[in-house]
Amino acid sequence: MEFVQDLLTTFNFIVQGLWVTISVTAVALTTGVVIGIVLAIVRVYGHPFLQIAVIIYSVVIRAVPVIVIIFILFFVISRYVNLSPFWAGALALGFASGAYQTEIFRGALQAVQSGQMIAARAIGMSRLQAIQSIVLPQAVRLALPAWGNEATLVLKDSTLVFAVGVPEILRRAQQVSARTFEPFLAFGVALLLYLALTLITTQALRWLERRYRLQM
């Protein structure tokens, strides 16, 4: 009975970090999608110079640990732009994820058969129109499974934003553990919350995949 009581108190405290974790992940994934799609298009169809720029971004960002990007954004960039810890952390995760998503969408764009582009141009579409209406919709569908994987990785990377003081699920678990000296209970609750979030995300994406599958 006492255990149930402890569990409830611990859960009620840690669950307050749930919204922070969801917000950080949502901002990071959204930023990442925008960066990823735009840069992937540039990487595949853009001017050669721009293609090189995208390759540099993608290689450099993927080579740097996410925590370093967070520190750079929070301690260096925000000398000039006033960024709160939340936005510094979430956007840094977004920039990092953007590099991975660029590669995901690039692969997907290249997997769309080149005949699609040629046919679209042949019926009078501009390049941009063809990308927007013919190639991209197919590529996004192809990218979904890999993107779902990236989404769960970003969810777990969201624990890193505590380094700049954003109290997400894991930090709240640490705080409880420091107070109650019951790490098993505290981190157990955190584990269950992450598990639930991951399951919901993967289920939602699986539904999207099925909903928009192309009949070929």
Next chain:
Amino acid sequence: MQKQMLIILAFIAASLVMSACGGAPAAQPTQPTAQPTQPAAQPEGKLAQIRAAGKLIVGTSADYPPYESIDENGNFVGFDMDLIRAIGEKLGVEVEIRDMPFDSLIASLQEGKIDAVIAAMQATAEREEKVDFTIPYRMTKDAFIGAGDTTITLNKPEDAAGLTIGAQTGTVQEGWIQKNLVAKGLTPADKVFSYERADQAALDLARGRIQLVLMDAEPALELAKQNGLKVLLITEETAEGGKSIAIPEGASDLKAELDRIIQQLIDDGTVKQLQDKHGLP
């Protein structure tokens, strides 16, 4: 069909962003927000800036009870937290506490993200190179502990002369024993025992293999409670240094004011009272 899907994706993205904006966690002020009095043209000096903002932003690492932790309701509690609020009251400003990892505190202070750090922090030489420190608000204390049934009584550290004594290797306490007991001929060198960890020394103490252990007072109290040992003497004389508040380098006006307030709180018994409240020796 394709358009429809793009629109749905865009909608999801937009709603995520909007919900995220709404959920951005505000730093928790410890008191109901007092309106900042005047926006003011950037005043000279850190202290004047804090006064103008009406708010002292303090960083801590809230995982070190009884100094700082977070209670079930999400409030910052502990000795350091009560002390910094008392200091804020004397300064006449609101205190806003921010939780972050201990390792990020000094960097945040250097970058001006926070105005001060209170986190049971000692003013070490490495830290002194990066930031400034106030006078210590609490001296580090050591404890002599003995077996539960010991008949030894100590009134001052030197009373330990001649007794078998243990300490952790390389610690300040071991240094004190060597310098003040062994080098002065009060205790023969073969009666001093060095241990890898303090809890191992406590185990030997409980088994009767040594008569005394000298170590940090706070873990000593915990060890004594767990192993049925007796705390014989708590003293500052064997210890070095104390816990200070870190402030940005060169903020001399802020340092002068905080030093004055800390001294005042020590003199009027507030610090002692807070120590007792949180069970600190």
